[in-house]
Amino acid sequence: xxxDTSQDAAPGSSPGGTTRAAIAxxxxxxxxxxxxxxxxxxxxxxxFFEAFDQLLIAYALPELRDEWHLxxxxxxxxxxxxxxxxxxxxxxxGRLADRYGRVRVIAYCxxxxxxxxxxxxxCTSLTPFLALRFLQGLAIGGEVPVAAAFISEITRSFKRxxxxxxxxxxxxxxxxxxxxxxxxxxxxxxxxxMFAVAAVxxxxxxxxxxxxxxxxxxxxxxxxxxxxxxxxxQIEAKVSAATGEPLPxxxxxxxxxxxxxxxxxxxxxxxxxxxGLFTGRYRRRTLVVGAIWxxxxxxxxxxxxxxxxxxxxxYGLGLSDALLYSTVTSVAGLLGCLLVALTVDALxxxxxxxxxxxxxxxLLLTLAALGARTPGQVLIWTSLSAVGFFGSxxxxxxxxxxxxxxxxxxxxxxxxxxxxxxxxxLGPILVGVVYAAGSSVAAVFVMLGAVAVVGAVVAGTLxxxxxxxxxxxxxx
Numbered sequence: 001x002x003x004d005t006s007q008d009a010a011p012g013s014s015p016g017g018t019t020r021a022a023i024a025x026x027x028x029x030x031x032x033x034x035x036x037x038x039x040x041x042x043x044x045x046x047x048f049f050e051a052f053d054q055l056l057i058a059y060a061l062p063e064l065r066d067e068w069h070l071x072x073x074x075x076x077x078x079x080x081x082x083x084x085x086x087x088x089x090x091x092x093x094g095r096l097a098d099r100y101g102r103v104r105v106i107a108y109c110x111x112x113x114x115x116x117x118x119x120x121x122x123c124t125s126l127t128p129f130l131a132l133r134f135l136q137g138l139a140i141g142g143e144v145p146v147a148a149a150f151i152s153e154i155t156r157s158f159k160r161x162x163x164x165x166x167x168x169x170x171x172x173x174x175x176x177x178x179x180x181x182x183x184x185x186x187x188x189x190x191x192x193x194m195f196a197v198a199a200v201x202x203x204x205x206x207x208x209x210x211x212x213x214x215x216x217x218x219x220x221x222x223x224x225x226x227x228x229x230x231x232x233x234q235i236e237a238k239v240s241a242a243t244g245e246p247l248p249x250x251x252x253x254x255x256x257x258x259x260x261x262x263x264x265x266x267x268x269x270x271x272x273x274x275x276g277l278f279t280g281r282y283r284r285r286t287l288v289v290g291a292i293w294x295x296x297x298x299x300x301x302x303x304x305x306x307x308x309x310x311x312x313x314x315y316g317l318g319l320s321d322a323l324l325y326s327t328v329t330s331v332a333g334l335l336g337c338l339l340v341a342l343t344v345d346a347l348x349x350x351x352x353x354x355x356x357x358x359x360x361x362x363l364l365l366t367l368a369a370l371g372a373r374t375p376g377q378v379l380i381w382t383s384l385s386a387v388g389f390f391g392s393x394x395x396x397x398x399x400x401x402x403x404x405x406x407x408x409x410x411x412x413x414x415x416x417x418x419x420x421x422x423x424x425x426l427g428p429i430l431v432g433v434v435y436a437a438g439s440s441v442a443a444v445f446v447m448l449g450a451v452a453v454v455g456a457v458v459a460g461t462l463x464x465x466x467x468x469x470x471x472x473x474x475x476x
Contacts, residue, residue, distance in 0.1 A: 020220045020406075024472045025250035026232055027217070028156045032163065034242040035235065039154060040163075042204075042211055044170040046110045047147050048177075049201035053117055053140060056198060057082060057133065058305050058326070059182035060191035062312055062319055068126055076432045079305050080425045081130045085137020087421030093142030094414025102150040102215050102410065107208040109143035112136075114202015121192040121199075141421060144171070145400075145413035152401035153215040153409070154235075157470040161349070164398045165341035169334075171397070172390055176327070176334045183323035217471075221406040269476050276408050277415060282475075285403040286415065288462045289396070292353055293416050294423040295455030296393045299360060299448050302427030303382055303389075304329065306435065306444075314441055315375040325379050332383035333390030340391035348467045349399045353392050353459030360388035361452035368445040378441070389452065392459075396420075402466040405475040 030036075057079060065075055089109075097105040116136040123129040151167050152160070185194050213235065219228035240247050268280040277286045307329060311322035336356070344352055367381035396416065404412035427448075434444050466474050 019225070020217070021472070022250065023216050023220045023228055023232055024470060026236065027154070028158075028470060029248050029250050030156060030236070030239050031243055031247075033239045035238040036154065036163070039212055040151060040167045042207060043106065043147050043151060044167050046106060046201070046204050046208060047144060047168075048170040048174040049110070049113075049198065049204070053113055053136065053178075053198045056178060056182055056191075056194055058308060059178075059186050059323055060194065062308055062322070063186060063191050064129075065309075070126065072432060072436045074126060075309070076429055077130060078126075078133070079428045079432075082133040082137035082140070083301075083421050083424040083428075085134040086141025087137075087418045087425070089138035089141030090145055090414040090417030090421060092138070092414075093146050094411035094417075096142075097146040097149065097410035097414075098218075098408060102146055102153070102218060103208060103212050104214075105146050105410075106143055106150065106212075107205040109139045109146075110208065111202050111205035113139035113143070114199045114205075117195050117202070118199035120195045141417060142414075144397075145417035146410050148397040149401045149410040149413045150215055152398070152471065153217040153406065157468055157473075159345050159468075160402075161344035161398055161467060162341055165337070165344055165394060168394050168397045169337050169341060172330075172334045172337045172394060176330045180327055183320070183327050186323070187320050215406075217406045271405075272407050273411070274415075277404070277412055282404065282412075284462070285464060286412070288458060288464075289400055289403060289416055290419040291458045292357075292392070292455055292463070293396055293400075293420040295451050295458070296357065296389055296396065297420045297423035298427040299357075299364070299385075299389045299423075299452050299455075300333075300393055300427070301424045302431045302444075302448050302451075303364075303386070305428040306431050307378075307382065310378070310435070310441060310444075311375055315378075317375060325375060328379060329383045329386045333386035336387030336389075336391035337394040339387070340395055344395060344398065345467055348465050349395060349402075350459060350463040350465050352395050353399075353463060354456050356388040356392035356395075357452050357456035357459060358388075360385045360392070361449045361456060363388070364445045364449035364452060368442040368449060370442075372441045372445060381445075392455070399463075399466065402469075402471060402474050403464070406471070409471075409475075 061075060061078060064070060064078060068074075070078065093105050093109065113136055116132050116139065120129065120132050120136070123132065148168070151164055155163050181197070182194055185197070213231045214227075216228045216232040216235070219231060236247055265280050268282065271279040271282060276282060304326065307326040308322045311317045311325050312319060317325065340352055340356065347355075363381055363385040367377060370377055370381070372378050400413050400416040401409050430447065431444050434447060435441070
């Protein structure tokens with residue numbers, strides 16, 4: 001291990017040493033480069049296809065209902081069993097990633113998801129299909145929050161929001177591309193072909209293992225300082241080569257601790273595990289971000305999971321038109337994600353949540369007041385609302401990793417992902433209950449609008465701002 005502590009050390013040396021504080025300082029001095037973009041692209045492609053897999057069930061459901069003669073209860077189970085798996089997978093993956101590393105968990109999850117997707121094509125009845133969807137949910141739920149933690153850990157604080165969210169755009173992009181492809185493939189070739197296509201990206205697991213380095217922040221936090229120094233040195237050399245310039249010196253010497261947020265207690269400094277998420281300042285953060293995760297995804301999946309079936313059953317649209325209308329809403333949501341990515345550093349995280357969820361609530365309640373009488377009305381108002389709830393939800397993948405220290409960052413993200421799954425599960429279930437009870441479709445949008453109001457109020461009054469602060473400063 002290098003012992004050079006000079007701030008003028010060459011890019012390939014170990015400026016500032018290899019303490020956890022020094023690793024953070026070395027990241028802070030790295031300019032954005034081709035190396036960052038390459039890693040973001042590789043992990044992003046993995047996350048893209050996890051999103052692609054996640055959405056397919058909504059587009060396969062109309063065909064599955066006809067082929068297997070599913071009841072409304074069966075259809076609800078098909079929509080939600082994968083989310084139950086994702087909830088469990090999220091909880092498991094956080095512990096595993098904090099213990100065994102971010103990259104290993106990401107690679108194993110994407111490989112498992114691909115294999116299960118292939119197995120789904122052989123299903124001829126409901127029971128094995130549900131079992132496999134649960135297993136696939138374990139893999140998808142495990143990969144997404146860990147990837148969010150990893151991307152945050154390789155990014156400096158300056159304009160971190162824009163960098164991370166441009167990566168996170170791959171998830172709604174996966175949802176949107178999945179919707180576009182499914183809207184064409186499912187009516188033409190059937191749902192099995194769609195799941196076969198979704199199995200191919202499992203091969204990306206090998207690329208992740210070979211090309212993506214483990215997080216130096218995580219290595220240092222685990223006491224593996226020699227490895228952290230070696231990986232950090234390689235990253236610095238690649239960044240320097242990509243920019244064609246020597247790196248600036250770290251902002252702090254090795255002996256200078258990274259400043260923590262004000263009045264950090266001993267309990268906060270040593271907090272770990274599930275109990276740590278509810279210790280000191282982390283208790284409020286966990287409760288607030290959990291509420292935003294739940295409300296945002298309750299609305300998101302309450303809307304998008306049932307839209308194809310509502311268009312088909314309530315308004316008499318053909319399968320192709322029902323899927324096309326639903327796809328427009330997903331495209332609008334993707335535009336909302338891009339808008340948030342470009343403005344989150346200027347507006348801040350708290351304002352983004354309050355504005356996006358508040359606007360979504362107003363739009364959904366307006367649709368309910370209009371009576372949702374035509375498919376055109378539903379298309380327009382749900383698409384406008386999707387700009388807000390997609391935008392708020394993507395910001396959570398930036399915000400949650402910022403709220404926790406390295407030693408429990410993946411766990412914090414996974415708990416957020418688990419609460420997200422509760423919203424994803426309960427949203428479609430309660431929409432199904434209201435819809436099956438014979439109420440007007442407008443009642444569905446009243447319920448969804450009210451949930452969005454709760455999320456907007458919690459975010460606007462209780463969320464802590466984290467923009468342009470280092471991870472170590474935010475979370476001691």
